[in-house]
Amino acid sequence: MTLRKTFFQAFIAAALLVQVTTSLLDLRAAYRDAMDRAGESLQVARAVALSFLEERNHLLEVSAKVLAGDFALRSAVATADLGTVESALRNHSSRINADVAFFVNLEGRAVAASQISGAIDSALWQSVQSQPDRMVVLEDDAGSLFQIVPATVKAPQVIGWVALGFRLDQTLVEKLKAITGSEVSLTAAVADGVSISTRDAVLANEPETHWLNAVHALDNLGTTVELTFSRAREEALASFYRQRQQSMWLILLSLAVAVVLAIVLTSRLTRDLGTLAEVAAGVREGNYDLDLPKMRGLEVQQLARALTTMRQGIVERESRIGHQLLYDSLTDLPNKRHALDLLDRWAGDPDAVYALVVHVGGLQAFSSTLGLEFGDRAICRIAELLNQESGAELVARIADTRFLLLLRNVEPSQVEALAQRIAHQHRVIQIGEQAKARCSFEFGAAVAPADVADALPIDGETLISNAWSASLESLARRGALTWFEEDFRARDARRQVILRDLRAAVFDNQLHLLYQLKWNAETRSFRSVEALLRWVHPELGPVNVEEMVQLAEQTQEIRLLTRWVLQEALRQQADWRRRGIDLDMAVNISALDLSGLQFAEYVQAVLAEHQIPGQALCLEVTEGALVNDFDQAKDTIDHIASHGVRFAIDDYGTGFSSLSQIRNLTAHTLKIDKSFVMTLDESPADQEIVASTIKLAHSLGLTVVAEGVENEAAVELLCSWGCDDLQGYFFSKPLPPEAVEARLASASEQTGSPVVPQRA
Numbered sequence: 001m002t003l004r005k006t007f008f009q010a011f012i013a014a015a016l017l018v019q020v021t022t023s024l025l026d027l028r029a030a031y032r033d034a035m036d037r038a039g040e041s042l043q044v045a046r047a048v049a050l051s052f053l054e055e056r057n058h059l060l061e062v063s064a065k066v067l068a069g070d071f072a073l074r075s076a077v078a079t080a081d082l083g084t085v086e087s088a089l090r091n092h093s094s095r096i097n098a099d100v101a102f103f104v105n106l107e108g109r110a111v112a113a114s115q116i117s118g119a120i121d122s123a124l125w126q127s128v129q130s131q132p133d134r135m136v137v138l139e140d141d142a143g144s145l146f147q148i149v150p151a152t153v154k155a156p157q158v159i160g161w162v163a164l165g166f167r168l169d170q171t172l173v174e175k176l177k178a179i180t181g182s183e184v185s186l187t188a189a190v191a192d193g194v195s196i197s198t199r200d201a202v203l204a205n206e207p208e209t210h211w212l213n214a215v216h217a218l219d220n221l222g223t224t225v226e227l228t229f230s231r232a233r234e235e236a237l238a239s240f241y242r243q244r245q246q247s248m249w250l251i252l253l254s255l256a257v258a259v260v261l262a263i264v265l266t267s268r269l270t271r272d273l274g275t276l277a278e279v280a281a282g283v284r285e286g287n288y289d290l291d292l293p294k295m296r297g298l299e300v301q302q303l304a305r306a307l308t309t310m311r312q313g314i315v316e317r318e319s320r321i322g323h324q325l326l327y328d329s330l331t332d333l334p335n336k337r338h339a340l341d342l343l344d345r346w347a348g349d350p351d352a353v354y355a356l357v358v359h360v361g362g363l364q365a366f367s368s369t370l371g372l373e374f375g376d377r378a379i380c381r382i383a384e385l386l387n388q389e390s391g392a393e394l395v396a397r398i399a400d401t402r403f404l405l406l407l408r409n410v411e412p413s414q415v416e417a418l419a420q421r422i423a424h425q426h427r428v429i430q431i432g433e434q435a436k437a438r439c440s441f442e443f444g445a446a447v448a449p450a451d452v453a454d455a456l457p458i459d460g461e462t463l464i465s466n467a468w469s470a471s472l473e474s475l476a477r478r479g480a481l482t483w484f485e486e487d488f489r490a491r492d493a494r495r496q497v498i499l500r501d502l503r504a505a506v507f508d509n510q511l512h513l514l515y516q517l518k519w520n521a522e523t524r525s526f527r528s529v530e531a532l533l534r535w536v537h538p539e540l541g542p543v544n545v546e547e548m549v550q551l552a553e554q555t556q557e558i559r560l561l562t563r564w565v566l567q568e569a570l571r572q573q574a575d576w577r578r579r580g581i582d583l584d585m586a587v588n589i590s591a592l593d594l595s596g597l598q599f600a601e602y603v604q605a606v607l608a609e610h611q612i613p614g615q616a617l618c619l620e621v622t623e624g625a626l627v628n629d630f631d632q633a634k635d636t637i638d639h640i641a642s643h644g645v646r647f648a649i650d651d652y653g654t655g656f657s658s659l660s661q662i663r664n665l666t667a668h669t670l671k672i673d674k675s676f677v678m679t680l681d682e683s684p685a686d687q688e689i690v691a692s693t694i695k696l697a698h699s700l701g702l703t704v705v706a707e708g709v710e711n712e713a714a715v716e717l718l719c720s721w722g723c724d725d726l727q728g729y730f731f732s733k734p735l736p737p738e739a740v741e742a743r744l745a746s747a748s749e750q751t752g753s754p755v756v757p758q759r760a
Helices: 003-068 071-078 082-095 122-130 170-180 201-205 238-284 298-326 336-345 363-370 372-389 412-425 460-476 488-507 545-554 558-578 591-595 598-610 623-628 630-641 659-663 684-699 712-721 737-749
Strands: 100-104 110-114 135-139 145-154 158-167 183-189 195-197 211-217 220-222 224-232 353-361 394-397 402-408 428-431 435-438 440-448 511-520 525-537 584-589 617-622 646-652 669-672 703-707 725-727
Touching (some): 003 224, 003 238, 071 158, 100 145, 158 170, 238 298, 336 394, 353 372, 545 558, 558 591, 591 598, 591 617, 598 617, 598 630, 630 646, 669 684
Parallel strands (some): 617 646, 646 669, 669 703
Antiparallel strands (some): 100 158, 135 145, 183 224
């Protein structure tokens, strides 16, 4: 149903309801008023009729008393002169036109009577004597009714009674009708139980429901008589019927007016609403320029203003959404979609387009230390610097810590120079007045060259993807700019599989640990092991640990890996200690593990869980982790070391830290990187480096571990320089727990060699 039809019907229904309700209330009042007036007129008629009957009764009473006092009558009664009595009765009755006159003797018999004969009911006459002031109605032998008044005849004693009366007949009824103006009927209950009536023929022939009646029972002695006063219902309700007819015409007229008004109003309303609907449809289609004409009616104007406000809001929201689709919400740099749109527009450009993806490292640790707000401010600062200083045609943020630079009309050497300048100038970013973010950078570059037809077939998605893959390779190359090569695609696909399944590997028990023994030069025995993580992927097979750790650090999953390794290694160490195998445990940790004190609390909790003393655990951290955020690393290391845990600087010599930094750190051991040890017997330069490092470390109170020991010559050299612990395949390759136990048992049985009796 349309709004117009609904409004039309509602308007008509409301108007009709109001008019009908009003008319019904008026008619109800008119009906009650007519009925009240009819009732009042009948009561007036009753009062007039009773007054008339009282006057007649009074006339009879006076005449009867005069007759009873007549001397001639008393004398005639005393001498039993009935003729004289009859004559006196006739004379007196004729004076008042009485219809009946008679004398009642002491025996109660009527004598010298006119119309009345026979004995008077003794009970009635006793009532008459006791209540002389009440009207008396008698019935003669013919069934006629008479209104009589008796008077006592005394001479001087009571000698009888005289009575005068009028007929109660149709003549009386006609008189009453004349003086009351209403229909009158007289009804009496006679002795044999049959009612006699002087009812008018009009009343007798019509149903009782056509009349309004008021019945009055006369207060009399003798025969019971009722007067009924009637008025025709049609006559009494004539004014009501006229008003009812007028109300019907008024309702019809109001309905006609309501129809006309409803048509006019609904047409106006729906026309304005239709206009609003057209504007709304235009807004839906994206047409925001339609003008609204002037509307009639306050509510419609309010609706029009609301629609205008909504349209403005939609325009602003679409503009904001459009901006959000093409720009990064944090830095307000263009995003990847914007970059792809730009590359699509460059599709016909003959110049080569270079894509440089810049990954900024170290920001996760910065955010963990100072909070997300400072991390966001650091990203915004880097975005600002890249946008101002890179000279790129577009600088976009395409991931949390990855930026994209699009360049044209440049040479590859210029791209390389740009990468070097960014890495050199922005290694430390000042955030506000106090905070500094230490950053590392990886750069991946790709190019979309012009083809032979001088048309540039740019696939923007592929170009960006190639530069992204190259940036992942840059991480393995210590941040050096890496140009995309085709074989990166396979490596990138492999990385995606590793990243996808890494978390599941932790929870599905796909990971396991191997343990590599460390040989102590002083005791010439094995006193510790290093826990080494291994993962055999269901599809890829064995996963390179360095590759897995690098990817885990990029996705923050490294914290989960470290906690799993620590929990499993200490569980194995506790099992060995319960069985009498006392080996210290070394576990590798990441730079991200040192970015907050939560890791320190976790280390303490795991030690307590397995009842391992802190001195039996050594945490190995690469010096690269110290370079990225030395201050935060120092705070975390100090907190953990306060519980007795020892720290080792792993892969020393491959990073950028110095012994002066290590001197200020709570460290206990230096691990010389295997790249200096594996060819120690053949390289005098390596011998100088290792010997001097051992001497300097001892001067700082540090013990030294040499890893990558492959031959006995290296063992002899290291022992001669005072190296504390040796680790490598010469002693033991990484072994499962049961093989470690077997290797320890074998070593304890061998004797005779200053180093080891038998190569592992």
